[in-house]
Amino acid sequence: MLRSMWIIFRHELRRNFLRKGYLFMTFGVPLLGFALFFGYQFISEMNSRNAPADQMPAGGVAGFEELGQGIRTAGYVDQTGMFPDPGDMRDVFTPYADEVAAETALNAGEIDVYYVIPADYLETGDVTLVMPRFSLSQVSSTPVRQLILGELSQGVDQNLFNRLVNPVNFREINLQRDATGQTENNFDTDFLVVYLFAIVMMLSVFTTNGYLMQTVIEEKQTRLIEIFVSTVRPIQLLGGKILAMGSLGLLQVAVWMGAILLLGRIAAGNAVPALAALGGLSLDPDKLIVFALYFVFGYLFFAAAYGAVGAISNSMQEGPQFAVIFTLPAVIPFYFLSIFIATPDAPLPTILSIFPVTAPLSMVMRVALTTVPVWQIILGLALLAVFDGLMIALAGRMFRVQSLLAGQTPKLRDLPRLLRG
Numbered sequence: 001m002l003r004s005m006w007i008i009f010r011h012e013l014r015r016n017f018l019r020k021g022y023l024f025m026t027f028g029v030p031l032l033g034f035a036l037f038f039g040y041q042f043i044s045e046m047n048s049r050n051a052p053a054d055q056m057p058a059g060g061v062a063g064f065e066e067l068g069q070g071i072r073t074a075g076y077v078d079q080t081g082m083f084p085d086p087g088d089m090r091d092v093f094t095p096y097a098d099e100v101a102a103e104t105a106l107n108a109g110e111i112d113v114y115y116v117i118p119a120d121y122l123e124t125g126d127v128t129l130v131m132p133r134f135s136l137s138q139v140s141s142t143p144v145r146q147l148i149l150g151e152l153s154q155g156v157d158q159n160l161f162n163r164l165v166n167p168v169n170f171r172e173i174n175l176q177r178d179a180t181g182q183t184e185n186n187f188d189t190d191f192l193v194v195y196l197f198a199i200v201m202m203l204s205v206f207t208t209n210g211y212l213m214q215t216v217i218e219e220k221q222t223r224l225i226e227i228f229v230s231t232v233r234p235i236q237l238l239g240g241k242i243l244a245m246g247s248l249g250l251l252q253v254a255v256w257m258g259a260i261l262l263l264g265r266i267a268a269g270n271a272v273p274a275l276a277a278l279g280g281l282s283l284d285p286d287k288l289i290v291f292a293l294y295f296v297f298g299y300l301f302f303a304a305a306y307g308a309v310g311a312i313s314n315s316m317q318e319g320p321q322f323a324v325i326f327t328l329p330a331v332i333p334f335y336f337l338s339i340f341i342a343t344p345d346a347p348l349p350t351i352l353s354i355f356p357v358t359a360p361l362s363m364v365m366r367v368a369l370t371t372v373p374v375w376q377i378i379l380g381l382a383l384l385a386v387f388d389g390l391m392i393a394l395a396g397r398m399f400r401v402q403s404l405l406a407g408q409t410p411k412l413r414d415l416p417r418l419l420r421g
Contacts, residue, residue, distance in 0.1 A: 004232045008240025016211050016248055025207055026252045030259030037263060074143055075102045075114035080121050083151050093147055099130075106132055115144040197291060197368075198361050200256045205299055205360075206327060208249040209306040212241055213319050216310030234396040242303040242392075249299055290367050290377060297384045298360030302326060304391035311398035326357065333362045344370040354380045356387035 016022055075094045078084065086093035094111060096102040102114040116128040127144050153161045219228070228237050305326045313319040333340065333352055340349050344366045353362035353372070359380045366372050 004236045005240045005243070008232070008237055009243045012215070012241050012244035013247060016208075016215070016244065019211065022208070022211065022248065022252075026248075026255050030255060033259065033263060037266070071112050071140065071143055073111045075105055075111040076144060076147065077102050077114065077116045079119040080117055082121075083117065083147065086147060087150055089143075089147055089150065093143070103130070106130065117144070117148070195365075196260060197257070198364050200253055200260075201291075201295055201298075201364070202331065202361060204249045204252045204256070205302050208245045208252065209299075209303050210320075210323075211248075212245045212303060213306040213310040213313070213323065215241070216307060217313050217315065217319055220310070220314070235392070238304070238307050238392065238396050241307065242300065245303055246296070246299050250295075253295070287367050291364055293381060294360045294363050294384070297381060297388060300388040301356065301360075301384060301391055302330070304388065304395045308391065308395035308398050311395060329357045330361065332358050333365060340365050340369060350376065354383060356380075356384045359384050 073092060073094070075096050076083070076086075077096050077099050084095065086095060094105070096105065096114065099116060102111075102116075105111050106114055113129060113131040116130065118124070118126060118128070121127065127141065129139070129141075129144075306323060309319055309322040309326075313322055333349075336348060336352070339346060340362075343349070349362060349366055352358040353366050354376060355362075363372070363377065363380050367377075
């Protein structure tokens with residue numbers, strides 16, 4: 001039995017590893033991510049080097065080009081009479097008496113945009129931005145904010161002014177996240193870890209199991225599966241395929257997570273906050289063990305499910321339609337993401353983390369956000385293992401029966417009979 005399963009495992013591993021789609025998803029996507037990152041860095045450096053000297057910000061407005069995004073020169077119409085002189089920003093800002101003069105300068109290309117500070121600004125806080133054409137790179141309130149704050153802060157103590165502009169620093173402590181009261185301080189980092197892991201895990205599961213379903217359907221169409229089931233037991237055939245796809249799935253997860261962490265390390269010294277945050281990702285070994293266990297048991301369930309779908313499908317058009325029965329419930333936790341973040345120990349997240357179909361994703365999210373009782377983790381794994389056995393048995397029955405039914409798709413009422421044999 002083991003020898004036959006080993007032969008099938010090697011054959012499926014070699015066959016699917018050499019698929020162009022798998023190679024691209026596993027190695028091409030990370031390489032593409034690195035190429036985009038370094039390309040962005042190269043273009044940014046070239047733009048900085050080629051910027052004309054007369055368009056660089058003056059000493060008093062250092063960093064204005066970055067704060068103002070795509071804005072190099074701007075005008076403003078002050079209807080309040082409070083900002084007649086741009087002060088240190090006069091090399092960048094040009095005051096205009098009215099909107100007609102500002103619009104004329106804008107049409108002539110003398111300025112990139114202009115702002116209108118209305119007479120009731122102190123009551124409303126509204127400022128109008130006018131640009132020749134819509135551009136996301138020029139939609140910014142930072143330049144005019146710097147102009148207004150620079151004028152209003154005249155004669156104000158700098159420390160007091162900084163406190164007024166940024167009055168408080170918040171640190172969230174959500175006691176509902178941890179019933180023990182030992183709330184983690186690195187919540188954002190932990191959730192980023194679990195979110196990335198969950199995305200990578202689900203993509204890997206559905207991608208590699210999609211190949212499993214595709215190979216089963218191809219073997220049915222070419223009648224090869226009838227030769228296989230006449231020489232090996234259906235459970236051996238299915239077991240070899242699942243082990244091969246599971247190995248490929250683990251390799252894919254390892255490559256993706258390694259690429260994400262490496263990219264975060266590289267970006268740590270660059271002005272890309274979203275990527276730099278990845279450099280500090282870390283996870284406790286206990287959590288990694290839980291993640292690995294739920295990945296393995298969850299993978300077995302979906303692999304058997306996709307194998308069963310392949311057994312009852314007559315074409316690649318039918319297969320994905322049947323697979324939706326399992327894929328949609330599996331991603332239900334994403335629809336309740338806000339509930340998981342706010343109250344991970346609430347009844348709904350708890351139930352979803354124990355129910356086998358949603359358990360792999362839900363439990364991974366809860367473990368990273370709160371201290372999950374050990375009995376819930378064990379119960380979720382036990383139920384998932386039971387469902388794995390039932391699904392593998394059902395898939396094996398369908399391999400033995402459905403492959404010889406001349407392409408007839410069994411009805412829903414036939415499933416219990418197939419499971420009993």
